[in-house]
Amino acid sequence: MIESIEQYRQSFDDYLQKILQFGEPAGLYEPIGYIMDLGGKRMRPVLVLLSAELFGAPAENALPAAAAVEIFHNFSLVHDDIMDAAPLRRGRPTVHRKWDPNTAILSGDAMLIRAYQQLDGYPPELFQPLTRLFSRTALEVCEGQQYDMDFESRDDVGIPEYLRMIEFKTAVLLGCALQMGAIIGGAEVAEQEAVYDFGIRLGLAFQLQDDYLDVFGNPETFGKQVGGDIIENKKTYLYLQALERCGADDARELRDLYSVRPTNPQSKVDRVRQIFETCGADRQTRNQIGGYTREAFARLDTLTGNPRAKAALRDFGEWLLRRDF
Template structure:
């Protein structure tokens, strides 16, 4: 078994070796920029780690793994544009370094590049992996559309929100794990259990990201705090705050949500006070723990020696160990 560190190093090396030779170079500069910002490389690493449960030969999984990483970064590029985000991984976002039109077009080129990499899957599994890729990509688009629609809706249920983050975030993590299992000739049931492990750890991860957007340390979080509040995103925290709020608290929240001109820090402070009063931080942490426990259940259902699952368990623990 390879360690997460060794797999991560291999992925980083492979990403650095990607070359974009088609003209004009200006189309690919933003792609190289966003890929150079680093990150955990969680998704391609999970593809190789799932493959490694069954074989030490990871060569046939590397290009599809890179495809998932390029696709993931494509979604971040367009998400930042739609969210009007200024920073990504402590650096200016692509549309800030260049402009919005460049971000759109270079994002499109990233998506095509992802297809090229996925297309290098060995022929025996190409259709299955391509179907998984396209299906997951459409689910993510659906999740993003729900996310945008929720911003303009007065009421969003907790169930609707959880389905949105399943589509927008969690299915990608599941698909990366399933890809590695498929390419390693894993039993179909194992591929499903690894997918479900990924989906549930993805749900926990996104809820934790929502929590950190309010309570995280900007120095370690990598993004400005309060971005979801400023954009009126119907996160798990806001949905449950509206559900628990008394009439006065609900009115304060709605007044801030209706303002088009405001001081961002004042809005963040007002929301955070109500969140604290209603104990939505504790409620969110409990939901995160529930999803984490379900994820570990599915992981432990995979039919390999328990020792081989240790590296995936450690990754899950590290993801859930981020500081508030």
């Protein structure tokens, strides 16, 4: 990642360490410090800082909003991990495994409250639009999670439904991060909408790329088990595209493969990957990633403001999507 982006990340991490000095009860607050210290890309808070600077505000003015977004994001991960019965998060035990589900639920609740508290220091003319946007986004993330859970038991999920689900689960928080920075920077409504839309398109491209790399990525660089979505029978964009494009026999076999958890999962992964390639679902997914990426940068190009911040936003977007196909 380019040096300037790393500086934004370091500035945010320094701020985060200051605000995560908790007292008692330790059973409530230690899990919060644990999940926040697991790291990650910090892409959402960096987007808040860059957007604020793009529209004329010092990046430090946006640190509380950036913290609100990042704390909320990690809160959602704590609760998602409980629902998914996930044992690991970023290579470490999940909060509900390291402690217990009740602790994870309560600490997650406290994180949501702490996220909103970060916005308390903004003046009324900023607090109201920030809180309104943040609340709308938080509810959309919950809706996206519910859609995702609903899809697990449905055999009739369509591509538009899937795209709506990943928009709510992933993309809206990127759009929110960018618009919050724009609000702090005093951007006009049209500019706020454009930078929000940049985040939505960037988030959709990022999630579809994640779907693709789960099947076709390099195990040494992807950071997760390749084929995990196939083993878990997740109805991703690749799967839905394959059902639309392949013949009746392959479609029937694909549905059968996604109805079981075999004793030899690698053979299932290999066969599903072959079907994806045969019917062109892999090519269509790459094309869609490219389309969303181009749309994202086209919206960024319409924005005026600080040239350095705008260039850094482009660099950040390119870095985010620079994962080997």
